[in-house]
Amino acid sequence: MTVRVRFAPSPTGMFHVGGARSALQNWIFAKQQGGVFVLRVEDTDAARNKPEWTEGILSALDWIGIARDTYEGPYFQSAYAGEHRAAAGRLYDAGRAYYCDCTREAVQARTGSQYQGYDGFCRDRGLPPGEGRALRFRTPDEGTTVVVDLIRGEPTFENKLIEDFVIARGDGSPVFLLANVVDDMTMGITHVIRAEEHLPNTPKQQLLWDALGVKPPVWAHVPVVVNEKRQKLSKRRDKVALEAYRDEGYLAAAMRNYLMLLGWAPSGDREIVPWSVIEEEFRLTEVNPSPAFFDEKKLRAFNGEYIRALPVDEFVAACQPWLTGTGTIAPPPWLPEEFDADAFAAVAPLAQTRIAVLSEIVPNVDFLFLAEPSIDEAAWAKAMKEGAADLLDAAVAGYTALESWDAESLKSTLEAVGAERGLKLGKAQAPVRVAVTGRTVGLPLFESLEVLGRERTLTRLRAARLRLV
Incomplete structure (x- = not known):
């Protein structure tokens, strides 16, 4: 028997990270x-x-x-409406289902509770099909249903506690329960791997x-994914869209590694492992049934590790959508003609060790491509205190006199300027960094100045000095 598994999302919104986890588990199991x-x-x-939601899934x-060449489909449930209705008809003809004209209000009136399930009022009334009459499955009165x-x-369920549930609405359209079963039968699904909520x-x-005379599939219900408050991840409350993480600059390799750890772990004391190891070691039977915590901070740390492990040329290529504003990524704050690929290549190894998501590349390197730095006013206020004007004057004088414009010369010059004023390098470089980059933190300052160049560096230092007048 050929194992056949399925992933069956609904095209009603962004792609949920929990759905991505289920898709990966099904895909690996099939392989x-x-x-x-x-x-x-x-x-x-x-x-x-x-x-567009369907295309988003793909x-x-x-x-x-x-x-797309590693799976069968996509099939669309709407194309199987005929099979759904035929199955409902077979169940009715076999006496395994009956028609019911009860309204919700009528059931509540008879039971005296809005929380009690259907009371079986129409079970033996023998109603024929008719407008507004739902088709209900006749649940066995005795015995149990064991889910392997x-x-x-x-898990074992007493049949008497399962109400006679609706399988087709009053307009004849099958509900999810029946459609899902018929689709799995039609497609020969042997294993159903899905979220615990089902x-x-x-x-x-x-x-x-x-009742339809077909052997049920093997079931595997993976743990629900929860947030830090141990609440089920919600589209309304939590950041759950896979596309949002992609567009923020999470690497696919980091994301799929992390998703596979939600309820399972590879052998040994390790979490970041090659995908080939996950494909080889993953076992459904080893998945922990307890709720799995989706820790965004941990995912971010994972992603940083993956970024740092990239060869530099791959890192440069991965950053391009954020540097050029392609696809779904917003344009950067500089004009296309202002971007200097050589300058970025020069600072890329420095940036690679400092960012956790690729979108952070923009604020780290924007000073290289903007005509003027984007000044963070809070950073300006912090750095440009008493003595800053004098220090900037001295830095301009020292840098103007430099014969060699390299990081080591730039550093030693500013060290000397700071020492003359009783300042350690960390204090001395703060006004220079803000004047040139607009921020108090960023890439190593002197390597950045080397790439920025003498003329642009001096222009920014002088402009900052004039602002302090």
Whole structure:
């Protein structure tokens, strides 16, 4: 039997990091088993679906490393509406489902509670199909439904506690429970690897598989992903869009490494490992069922490690979207003709050790390409205190007289200027850094001045001195 797994997102918004984690787990499992990864877009919510969201799913999978030539599909759930209705009809004809005309208000009136489930009022009324009548599955009165789960063991559900649930709405359209089951049957899915939040639906779906005469798949419900307050990650409250992390400058390799650690860990005391190791060592049966904490600070640290591990030429290439404003990345604050590729290449090794996400490259190097530095007024106020004007005058004089414009000469000159005024280098360089770069922190100052050049450095120092008059 060929293993077939599926990832079935809905095109109703940005791509959730939890969904990306599930996609990766399905994809790796299929590769390990010599099986097939199927992408099925569940697009039956016509009011919320947008074509751009579907394309967003495909591009997000591309970015995370699941290339389009490595999976089957995409299939679209809307294309299988006929199969869904046919399955509902078979269940009705076999006596496994019945029509119900109860409104929610009527059920609440009979049960005296808005929280109690359906009371089975129409179970034996023998209603024929009709407008506004929903089709309900006839849940067995006795026995249990055992869900064999590779991660959670064998959760057992008493059938009498499962209400007769709706499988088709009053207009005849199947609900998610039935459509999902029929799609999996149609596509020959052997293993369903999905988020824990779907576990409560699983006994109902397994009952549908049994009623339709098909062996259920092997289930594996991976842990829910939570925030620092141990709340389930929410699109409304948390930063969950994979695209947002991509556009901020997280590397795909770092993201997929981190996502795979949400509920699982490679062997040994290590977390940052080659993808080949993850592909070889990942086991569904070793996934921890407890909620997995999505720690953005830890992800950021991961990303910094991955950035520092890049060869410099790859780092330069990775920064290009932020330097040029391509794709979904906002344009940088300088004009295209102001960008100097050689100057960036010269400072790239310095910047590479100091940023954790690629978008941080812009504030670190903008002073090289802007006609004038973008001054942080808080930094100016902090650096340009009493004595700053005198120090800038001395720095201008010292730098003007330099024969060799190199980092070591620039440093020794400013050290001497500071020493004459009883200042250590750290204090002496603060006004110079703000005058030239606009900020109190950034790349190593003297290497930056060397790349910026004599003329532009002196022009900025003099402009800062005039502002202090």
